[in-house]
Amino acid sequence: MMLVAALLSWFLVGLFINMSKARGWGQPVRKDGSKSHLVKEGTPTAGGVPFVIALALVFFPLYFTGHGGDQRELIIMLAALGMGIIGGIDDWLKVRSRMTGGGKKELLAREKFPLQFLVALVFAWFAAPLASHTLLPGLGGIGGVPIWDILLLTFVMIGSVNAFNFTDGIDGQLAGVGIIVLLPLLALSPTAALLVAVLLGYLWFNAHPARVFMGDMGSHAIGAIAAGAYILYADVWLLPIAALIPVVEVLSVVIQVAYFKRTGKRVFRMAPIHHHFENIDTPWPETHIAMRFWIITAVMTAVAWWLMGGRP
Template structure:
């Protein structure tokens, strides 16, 4: 089983690695370049025009890897396809958002209402599929045996998670390799958790996604040759939320994806502080920009955030399976 999972990782990695050099020049020819907001850090203005919508690259790798695991090894399950659905669904919303931004040459794509409506539809469909199978409505608390049955409230919690996490990953995608590196760590953690839980479907998905993101990171690390755009950031968030729900690790996701939570919290704090007192707590939010404007190099910010993410992921694995990998 382990060797087969690693083969799936290798397939998605290689497909992404081969596809990227063909797709990135295509994005350039189509002038699908990133628009950099004027209020952002001045150092980011030089990134204007860098191809975006690169999330398509690792999504192609993901689909290729899943197909191989399904057709050759028959290792996919309903969980795998549910995760593929929610990932591609949120990726499609991001793709539409990116396309509108590029065609309109501004930093606004879909309206907030349009985004939420699309995410709500996908989340509800995901829950309807869940109701056809025997999924738990209990909420587990990491590191303890304590569980709470949410009963009728659980569907609302599922929808909240499926909308909230993609928006958190979207906020985190603000530096070269930041989100892709943190996502590699998070999916690796879930691959381990699913493997120990003998949840084959989630293990397959997490491992294949891990391979695809590793391939993408080669082109997205500083200096980035391509950005994932909302296509990638929303897809990643949908996948992480879906895995947390299907493995009954909803609260644990706040540990494994702790950096995403911190980034979101920094924005909330900044907005509340400015609206109530007129003062900003951070030089700029999300918080990765605060450190950048404090004099840290972009690579230093990304590296430190990766290390924090890795530490939290190891803690999350320990809380779930009781060992440190």
């Protein structure tokens, strides 16, 4: 079924690109950003929409016919769709604003975060009793409810979604990082395996020079599935090791914003950090940044699974 998912994703993403071009659903590019990105003005965005649709179209028939795993898979998938819908609303607002020249441009952080918190909390409530490893040893629950585990998993889900979201921004980077982080889980989680498949179909068009950008729906879904799969099949504490690049990406934004508010100066040329390397005195080519971040992710994913003895 991975082959079916990959081919369906490849077909739907290609169809989406043609529709986007016909309707002018192009991505605006920051004029104060990397100069090399100016040529990308007008490239179709929200490419995560078709590959998430492909994921759902393959997953649900498998699950309801008894071939898509147990209830853990449904929990992961519903979390991915919930987070994906939040990102999809953001994508829709951006496209509509560009097309009409007005209206709300995007979801503000104060609007997006409560929605993410709600989805993450529901996920954590059902996932905490099923987690594959002890989460917070020595901290009991309240009235039989593992409240501290629920709070931890809520935080991990929100953090993962936003970290993977910030990792997007360079051709092929997020898709490659997401695939590598999930590789150890291919034989354990059908949802993770299907996500890898649909990302391969998407990457056909997102490889440099990208013909489509992912947008928030895709990045949110990747972050949700990565978090869910590591929590339920591996170990929640391995996720920040394997996903070191997304962790560094989100930390670079936090550091940049906090330092600028305090001093009026910047730590990085531009955040997230992949844009910093595009703007240093001797800029790294976009393809080098993506490939080097893939390599770091591969090494750190191997380290994470070595720490687990090569098995969950």
